[in-house]
Amino acid sequence: NAGVTQTPKFRVLKTGQSMTLLCAQDMNHEYMYWYRQDPGMGLRLIHYSVGEGTTAKGEVPDGYNVSRLKKQNFLLGLESAAPSQTSVYFCASSRSGRVGELFFGEGSRLTVL
C-alpha cells in the first residue's frame, strides 16, 4: 500500500519554464490537496479538490493550476515558474475531507533559478 506518491521528488527549473507535479493516491480518497512549505512559514494550501473533476482555490493559488481528471490523481502545474515558487510541495489526501484525516506524501522539492 503506497499511500500518497508524489513525482518528481526533486526538480530544478529556470525562470519561465513550465512543469507539472503529479500526486497519486491508492486509498480511494475523495479529497486531495496541494500545499507548499517554505522556511519560516507554516504549510499553506494552494488548491484542493473535493472529488473527481472538481478543483478549488486555497490560500495561495496564484501562479498555479490544477486538474483532477481521475479520482486517484491530482496534478499541480506551473505555467511560468518564478523564483518565488521555490519551495517544497506536499500533496495530501483525505477520505471525507475532515480535519485530522489528511495523509501526506513525501514532498517534491522544487528550485526555480
Place this chain on the structure above:
Amino acid sequence: QKEVEQDPGPLSVPEGAIVSLNCTYSNSAFQYFMWYRQYSRKGPELLMYTYSSGNKEDGRFTAQVDKSSKYISLFIRDSQPSDSATYLCAMSASSYSGGGADGLTFGKGTHLIIQP
C-alpha cells in the same frame, strides 16, 4: 485572523526528558487542534487530534488544549532519539479541511532534537 505562533527552535533535550511543545493562536473560533510530526525530508504525519478543550493521551504523547488562553501543548514523556523531528501544530474552526476561512492553519513547526 488565522495566525498561529510556534517557536521554531531548535529545542535540544537529553534522552528520557519530558518535552513540552507549544502553540498559541489568536482566532477564538478554532476548535479542532492537531499535532503533526515531520521527519527530515518526509511529509507530515498526524500524531494527535483533539476537539475543543481538555487533554488527550496516546502512549508517551499527551495533547493539551486551553481555549481560554488560546494555547495548546504537546508533551512527550520518556523522549527517545527517534522522536527527533519537526512538530507542527495545526488548527481549524471547522471539521472540514477545505480552503477559505474554515481551512487548516499550520504553525511554522518546532525542530526537536533528542540527544542520546
